[in-house]
């Protein structure tokens with residue numbers, strides 16, 4: 698198994714992509730810390746799914762936008778499993794609003810979860826890796842919107858653009874310790890985050906028309922890429938974003 702003996706923390710692992718990554722990691726032998734913010738029942742369901750497959754999971758509540766809770770998440774992970782090898786910053790949210798109408802509260806909430814959270818979770822995880830001389834992995838679940846502008850979603854695009862430079866910058870500072878840092882940039886993935894689009898046939902068909910493979914992705918497809926980036930097989934990869942989008946970035950001409 699590719700992640701045998703590894704300990705992974707995954708934020709927002711009670712739902713969607715985070716859930717998919719948690720299950721794929723456990724299938725590959727990792728002990729998984731399943732973080733959630735509000736939905737304890739969903740996090741417990743992920744734990745049960747992992748344990749039924751003879752995997753190891755530990756559920757931790759933490760709002761990653763709160764500094765003390767982000768640091769506490771890593772501390773609890775280390776206290777429980779003894780170390781951290783893999784940090785996956787997955788938790789995220791969006792608030793759609795025209796730029797002219799975005800409030801300070803909306804801005805703070807999106808930046809808090811989508812950028813401040815990954816920043817301080819990565820910092821706390823890297824400190825533990827350095828202390829234990831672990832050549833660990835930091836993986837951020839970014840988005841095609843770390844490059845591709847999306848009107849009516851400015852704070853989200855700012856956060857994902859920020860996480861791109863967070864990754865590119867800290868990969869340089871952490872390389873001397875053997876820690877790699879990479880981003881996964883999903884396109885449209887079948888999760889609750891875009892439930893409003895799925896519920897509207899016109900929006901849904903417009904979305905599919907933009908995707909060359911003409912379908913949305915599944916959380917386990919992101920999970921399998923995350924397994925590769927977390928495994929020893931990816932040891933020479935750092936400082937890159939891996940788009941997984943059915944060709945969306947090409948069809949929009951964004952890159």
Ligand SMILES: NC(=O)c1ccc[n+]([C@@H]2O[C@H](COP(=O)([O-])OP(=O)(O)OC[C@H]3O[C@@H](n4cnc5c(N)ncnc54)[C@H](O)[C@@H]3O)[C@@H](O)[C@H]2O)c1
Pocket residue numbers: 708709710711712713714715732733734735736759760761762787788789790810838839840841882883884885886887888889890891
């Ligand atoms: N689904 C897509 O099409 C898509 C595309 C590109 C990027 N992404 C990114 O993937 C990541 C996961 O999103 P998803 O699609 O699975 O959506 P989702 O709504 O199913 O999952 C989001 C997760 O983040 C957690 N979360 C939200 N606020 C939190 C907080 N303050 N503290 C801790 N956890 C918190 C939620 O509990 C949930 O588990 C996000 O970063 C999102 O931006 C998703």
